[in-house]
Amino acid sequence: MSDxxxxxxxxxxxxxxxxxxxxxxxxxxVVALVFLGLVVLGAIFGPWLYPTDPFDMVWAPFSPPGxxxxxxxxxxxxxxxxxxxxxxxxxxxxxxxxxAVVSIFIGVTVGALAGFYRGWVEEVLxxxxxxxxxxxxxxxxxxxxxxxxxxxPMITFAIGIVSWTAVARITRSEFLRIRELEYVKAxxxxxxxSRKLMFGVILPNxxxxxxxxxxxxVGSAILFEAGLSFLGLTDPNVVSWGQIIGSNRQxxxxxxxxxxxxxxxxxxxxxxxxxxxDGLNDALNxxxxxx
Amino acid sequence: MSPLLTVENLRIExxxxxxxAPVIDDLSLSLNAGETLSFVGExxxxxxxxxxxxxxxxxxxxxxxxxxxxxxxxxxITHASPARLREIRGNDISMIxxxxxxxxxxxxxxxxxxxxxxxxxxxxxxxAAWNKAVELLDAVRIPNPKGRAGDYPFQMSGGQRQRAMIAxxxxxxxxxxxxxxxxxxxxxxxxxxxxxxxTDLQKQSGAAIILITHDMGAVAEMARDVIVMYAGRKAxxxxxxxxxxxxxxxxxxxxxxxxxxIVSDMTEExxxxxxxPGIVPSLKDFGxxxxxxxxxxxxxxxxCMSKRPVExxxxxxxxxxxxxxxxx
Numbered sequence: 049m050s051d052x053x054x055x056x057x058x059x060x061x062x063x064x065x066x067x068x069x070x071x072x073x074x075x076x077x078v079v080a081l082v083f084l085g086l087v088v089l090g091a092i093f094g095p096w097l098y099p100t101d102p103f104d105m106v107w108a109p110f111s112p113p114g115x116x117x118x119x120x121x122x123x124x125x126x127x128x129x130x131x132x133x134x135x136x137x138x139x140x141x142x143x144x145x146x147x148a149v150v151s152i153f154i155g156v157t158v159g160a161l162a163g164f165y166r167g168w169v170e171e172v173l174x175x176x177x178x179x180x181x182x183x184x185x186x187x188x189x190x191x192x193x194x195x196x197x198x199x200x201p202m203i204t205f206a207i208g209i210v211s212w213t214a215v216a217r218i219t220r221s222e223f224l225r226i227r228e229l230e231y232v233k234a235x236x237x238x239x240x241x242s243r244k245l246m247f248g249v250i251l252p253n254x255x256x257x258x259x260x261x262x263x264x265x266v267g268s269a270i271l272f273e274a275g276l277s278f279l280g281l282t283d284p285n286v287v288s289w290g291q292i293i294g295s296n297r298q299x300x301x302x303x304x305x306x307x308x309x310x311x312x313x314x315x316x317x318x319x320x321x322x323x324x325x326d327g328l329n330d331a332l333n334x335x336x337x338x339x
Numbered sequence: 340m341s342p343l344l345t346v347e348n349l350r351i352e353x354x355x356x357x358x359x360a361p362v363i364d365d366l367s368l369s370l371n372a373g374e375t376l377s378f379v380g381e382x383x384x385x386x387x388x389x390x391x392x393x394x395x396x397x398x399x400x401x402x403x404x405x406x407x408x409x410x411x412x413x414x415x416i417t418h419a420s421p422a423r424l425r426e427i428r429g430n431d432i433s434m435i436x437x438x439x440x441x442x443x444x445x446x447x448x449x450x451x452x453x454x455x456x457x458x459x460x461x462x463x464x465x466x467a468a469w470n471k472a473v474e475l476l477d478a479v480r481i482p483n484p485k486g487r488a489g490d491y492p493f494q495m496s497g498g499q500r501q502r503a504m505i506a507x508x509x510x511x512x513x514x515x516x517x518x519x520x521x522x523x524x525x526x527x528x529x530x531x532x533x534x535x536x537x538t539d540l541q542k543q544s545g546a547a548i549i550l551i552t553h554d555m556g557a558v559a560e561m562a563r564d565v566i567v568m569y570a571g572r573k574a575x576x577x578x579x580x581x582x583x584x585x586x587x588x589x590x591x592x593x594x595x596x597x598x599x600x601i602v603s604d605m606t607e608e609x610x611x612x613x614x615x616p617g618i619v620p621s622l623k624d625f626g627x628x629x630x631x632x633x634x635x636x637x638x639x640x641x642x643c644m645s646k647r648p649v650e651x652x653x654x655x656x657x658x659x660x661x662x663x664x665x666x667x
Contacts, residue, residue: 230441239429
C-alpha cells in the first residue's frame with residue numbers, strides 16, 4: 049500500500065546533514081570555518097614548517113615586517129615575530145579550547161542536575177551559579193593565577209571556572225523545557241533510569257544552544273587568556289598572542305607592529321569563531337530551521 | 340487462575356493549591372491476561388491518572404497513592420521500590436501515549452529508540468537489538484521495516500509513528516499494555532487499523548490491554564469490560580455488551596447517546612445528538628459526600644445531593660454507582 053506513496057522527497061536525511069545544509073547557507077560562517085581550519089593547521093604544523101625558535105634572538109630588535117628576511121619583523125628582544133605568532137597560536141587555541149571544555153563540563157553538569165531534579169538540588173546549584181556570576185571574572189581569575197602559579201593548566205582552570213555560568217543557565221533552561229515533553233515521559237514509562245533520561249534522552253535534544261554557546265566561549269576564552277597574559281599572568285616559558293602584546297606594550301609608539309600583528313591574529317581568530325558560532329546557530333536553532 | 344491485575348479500593352490524592360483532592364476515589368477492578376478493559380469518561384475524570392498510578396509514575400511530590408492496593412502479577416506495586424518499578428516499567432507493563440507526534444525522541448532514529456527500549460531490560464548486543472527492532476516494526480506492519488528503521492520520527496506519518504510507539508511498547512513482551520487514547524490524534528481510517536493491530540497483537544502475545552479512551556465506539560469494538568469514570572469515581576463497571584445494552588448510570592446513558600449513529604441516521608427518523616449538560620466539577624469538589632454527577636443529572640433527588648451513592652450489583656456483573664440504578 050505505502051509502496052506506492054514511497055515519496056522520494058523525504059530522503060532519509062540525518063540531523064547532521066540537515067544542519068550542514070543550513071550551515072552552508074551562511075557564507076560568512078563557511079569562510080570563517082575555512083579560515084579557522086587554516087589557523088588550526090598552522091598551529092599544529094607551523095612549528096615544523098617554520099622551525100625558528102620563538103625565544104631565539106635572531107636579529108636586531110624592531111626590524112619592521114618584510115625587511116631582513118623576517119616576514120613579520122622582530123620584537124623588542126630581536127625575536128622573530130612570525131615564529132612567535134605561529135607558536136602563540138598553539139597556546140592561545142589550546143587554552144581557548146580546553147578552557148571552553150572545562151566550562152562546558154562544569155556548566156552542563158550543574159545545569160543538567162538542576163534542571164532535571166528540580167527542588168532543593170536546583171536551589172543549591174543555582175545559588176552557587178549566581179555566586180559565580182556576580183564575581184568580577186577577571187579579578188577572580190587573576191587571584192587564582194596569582195595564588196597558584198601561572199602554569200597553563202592553572203590558567204585554563206581559572207578561565208573555565210569563571211565562564212561556566214552561562215552554559216549552566218542555558219542547560220538548565222533547556223532541561224526544564226524538555227523534561228516535560230511527551231517523549232521523556234515515554235522513555236520514563238519504558239523503564240529508563242534517571243541517568244539515561246538525563247544524558248541519553250534530554251541532553252541530546254538540549255545540545256544545539258549548548259554547542260552554539262560553546263563555540264562562542266572558545267573565542268571569549270582566547271580573549272580572556274590574552275587579557276591575562278597582557279597583564280603578565282602567564283607561563284613565561286611559552287609564547288601566546290596576548291603575551292606578545294603584553295611584553296611589547298611599552299614600545300607601542302616606537303614599533304606599533306609588534307603589538308598590532310598579534311592583535312590582528314587574536315581579532316581575526318575570535319571573529320572567525322564568532323562567525324562560525326553564528327553559522328551553528330543558523331544550523332541548529334529550530335526557530336530558524338525550515339522543515 | 341488469579342487475575343493478572345487487581346486494584347483494590349485505590350485512592351489517589353493530588354495536592355493542589357486548594358488542598359488535597361482525591362483524583363481517584365475508591366476504585367476496584369480486576370483484569371485477566373489476554374483480556375481488554377476500557378476506561379471511558381470525559382477529560383479530567385482520572386483516566387490517565389489511573390494509568391500513571393499503574394506505572395508508578397504519579398507526578399512527583401504532588402500525587403500519591405493514599406489508600407488501596409495495586410496487585411500486579413501477585414505483587415503490590417504501590418509499595419515497590421523505585422528500582423523495582425523501573426524493572427517493571429517497559430518490561431512487564433508498558434504504555435502507549437496519546438500523541439504519537441511528540442512521544443518519539445526527535446534526535447534518534449526510530450530503530451535506535453526501539454533497540455534502546457529492548458536493551459534497557461534485556462542484555463542484548465547492539466546488533467541483535469537492532470534486528471529485533473526491525474522485526475517489531477515488521478510486526479506492527481510498517482512497510483519496508485529494514486529501511487524505515489533508520490528513519491527519524493519526523494519522516495513518518497502519525498499512524499506510522501503510533502505503530503512505532505506500539506512496537507516500542509511491545510519490545511519486551513509486556514504482560515500488560517496501557518494504551519492512553521492511542522488513536523485520538525489520528526485519522527479515523529488509521530484509528531481502525533491501529534485497533535485491528537492491537538487486537539491481533541494481543542491474540543499473539545496474550546497481553547492484557549487497558550484502553551483509555553473517550554470514544555464509546557472504540558470501547559464497543561475492543562474491550563470486554565468497561566469502567567465508566569466520572570470525576571475520579573467509578574460510575575459504572577461491567578461487561579461492555581451489558582452496559583451498552585442497558586446503561587444503569589445516567590452518565591453512561593449520556594455518553595452513549597453522544598455517539599452519532601451513522602446507519603440509523605440514514606433512515607427517516609434522525610435523533611438529535613444528545614449532549615450531557617454542564618461540566619465536570621473542579622478538583623476541590625471531588626471529595627464531597629454526594630453524587631458528583633447530580634448537578635448535571637435529570638434524575639437527581641434529595642438523596643443524590645446528600646450522600647455518595649453506593650455500589651449496586653446486578654445479575655449480569657454490571658455494577659452502577661447510582662441511587663436510582665434500578666429504575667433506569
